[in-house]
Amino acid sequence: MNEAKQSSLDDPIANFSQAISERSARQSFHLPAKLREQLKSMQTSCPICACDFSQQSSIVVAQIVPIEHGGPDDFSNCFLCCERCNRRRSTSDLLSMGDAFCSPTAAPRLPPHGRAMGFSPTDLVQRRLELLARSANHWTPHTRNSMKNTVLKHLTKRWAEPRFRVFAHHSSDLALIGFGARSGDAQSLGVAKVLIKFQGASAAMMDDDVSVYQVDPGSFLTLIWSLIELNALMVPVRVPGKGALAPGSEWQDFWPDHVRSVATLRSRLRPDHPSNFGELARCPDARRVLSNKPDALRKRRNSAARVERNRSQRLALHHQKRLKDALQDGAFAVLEARLASLHDLKT
Incomplete structure (x- = not known):
């Protein structure tokens, strides 16, 4: 009996499911x-x-x-x-x-x-x-310098969908997503489960009260962001025996923002957190929202032209070096033919 109890405690999926059941109580x-x-x-x-x-x-x-x-x-x-x-x-x-x-x-x-x-x-x-607007979990892809009304408009689009609750665990070698019996309406949960399966998650435990899916740790943050855009309330769950990630890289460090607290929305700093400002200044894998103002568009066009110009210069220097090495090695004819074919493809 003790061995069976110990094996259940050592099973992270069973611990995760038990934590969901406890937190799903009314x-x-x-x-x-x-x-x-x-x-x-x-x-x-x-x-x-x-x-x-x-x-x-x-x-x-x-x-x-x-x-x-x-x-x-x-x-x-x-x-x-x-x-x-x-x-x-x-x-x-x-x-x-x-x-x-x-x-x-x-x-x-x-x-x-x-x-x-x-x-x-x-x-x-x-x-x-x-x-x-007075609740939590309001991370947006806007930068910390965005105006409050801009953030509110983005959140209003998110709140146009019914809110539901998602339980999640993320460690260095394990990523789990779970739903409880009281996580929300059936339609919203159905859309969320289809999204999770589309991202390659596999069902780890399914019963009447709890549904647990195992996700690739590499795609966990992208999936979490997609669920939040569906108006999901993310609830972090710690699994005993699983090492936490380094400070500043844990996804749960980034969600408990409040719209009414403008200073928190701009700083993105968690109270009493040992990390530096730069580590928590931006959410991992968050999609950036670009401005459509004329000045911002002009800066992006100039930046793209500068990047393309630098790329062309690096490519020309690279070909010059290859020509110099080929002349020294006596393989100039072969290299000249390759460069000619490359030029034909560009034209």
Whole structure:
């Protein structure tokens, strides 16, 4: 019995699966009775099914952005709905609850103090954007000098898709991606699993509660970035016995940014991290967003022309050296024929 238990502890995939099961448990959320009564005075019907609360005996407090998906644990993230809708929704994003919850295209605005909270589907979706702006995992391909409104526009495009949760582990010789039973709606998880399989991942463990895929460590960061662009909330999981990567190269060092903290978005530095600024200044394998301003376009054209000019000069010097060596070795005829054929191919 002890040998079987020890073998299970030594199995990194089993440890990873167990960690997902533990973190997939429903997180309790208690709203004080005074605030609950305040919500009841502000709402008269369920925003999901539009049923009247006076004809419903079971009314529960739900969250606009579930805590499991990074939502804040406060009153602004709460609304009332019937128990049937809350059970049907589980931890899925509001955007997966039908056409009434369509995502707005405008960037989330900062909520003014004292503004009355609305509870229609449109109001809840707008508040969802405001709440996501206060949650975590906001890394973008923009540089640390980008304006805040530019970053918000990029994030708004990402938040137009339902958010789901992905568990990940990355060490020097092992890369794992996993999903729990409460990771999100079925459609979003299906798209994510198709993407993972398309990237060459293999199924390591599949059951009703946990799905684990093993990924090539070399393509792990690219896959993580693709999942984040699908609006995935990345949850790092440490596996016992697996050595961590060097400081500054661990992907989980780069995700817990908050849009409201402009200084954090610009510095990309983690608090109490031993790494230097240059090691954490840019996310690994992040795709850069280039500016379309006339000055930036002119600089890129000049840079491309300079690179091509330097390449031509290096190539000419290389051919001159080959001609000189061929004259000394007596193989000038063969080399001249090769250079002539190369010139014909270019013309």
